[in-house]
Amino acid sequence: MDEGINKIQRAVRGRKVLIVFDGLNDLDQFNAILGMRESFYPGRKIIITTRLHENISKARDQVPETVKVEGLDSLASLKLFCWHAFKQDYHVRGYQCYIASVIAHCGGNPLALQVLASSLFGKTLEAWKSAVQNLSLITGDPRIQNNLKLTFSSLSDHDKRLFLHVACFFIGKDMDFTAIVLDSCDFLTRFGIQNLVDKCLVEVGLDNKLFMHPLLRDMGMGIICKQSPEYPGKLSRVWQKDASNILRKLTGTETI
Incomplete structure (x- = not known):
């Protein structure tokens, strides 16, 4: 140094x-x-x-001046998206509802807007409809995920596990409720969530509920799904839609 x-x-x-x-x-x-x-x-x-x-x-x-870089507002998001999806700064008639869904999902993230828009350029309305129904798959683009994973990779093992729990189960849940549940699982919940807040991975709203950018949520859930794409019972975390089958067929690991 x-x-x-x-x-x-x-x-x-x-x-x-x-x-x-x-x-x-x-x-x-x-x-x-x-x-x-x-x-x-x-x-x-x-x-x-x-x-x-x-x-x-x-x-x-x-530091004389600090600025927190916010996501693009809705108007700037629309312009950026349209430049890459239609090669102009305004949208084409008939695509409005799909554009609104994509912009909401990207949450002002310029990279995600650019990647998604470029992937939709020249596609038919039916292709757009299919894409909007599977946004979490499209935002798995390596250019987006590699960028998001930089901060996740810097976390301690404890905070990584905590982040994945929040991404999978506790978005929209009350902070106090989350702490009660996770403290009983040997997490230092409030300490760890403050670390995640400091790294802009999680937010605690004025209503004391946990919030996470949709792209970060997709990244977290994607990390889990990649553990065992074909056999949900071998994942480290199981969603409700798979839980009943796993319990009924006894296909889960000992941990599950």
Whole structure:
């Protein structure tokens, strides 16, 4: 790290520069950059992007301005989607209801909007209808999933398991209810969910209910389904639609 700091300082010494550190998710590196900013030439601008909210909260007194990047609003989402689906910034008559479903599912995520729209370009209305009925399959595109999995991969084993439980069973559930259930399963529920909130993987609404972006939910459920696509009884988590068959036929693992 010291070598990296020295290289940066030599490269920018005596210059008025704009420096962008994109995707900085190591707290030690984050603090090192904050520590050397005074050695830069006056008038310099430094922009840091990070997925970890805790980086900002721990250094708030040293960071002049912070901005949480929100998803695109409905109008911007519509324009971006239409550019890639129709090669123009407005939609074609007859597609409105399908477009609304896709935009709602993407939740303002630009990458998902672009990938989904591009996959629908030139397709018939019947193809659009089929796609909207299977959005969770389409959003399994590696370009989307690999991007989302970066933050998930950085979690501890405890928080990974907690995230998967929330994605599969507790979206829309009361935080207090969730804590009672998961604490009885040896989870540090409130501590772990705060970690997930800090990493923007889960939100706790004003009504104390848990919320997760639909794409993150799809990612979590997809991770489970890939464990055993053909035999639900071998999954680490079982949904209600499969539970009765598994119990009746005794096809579940010992854990299930």
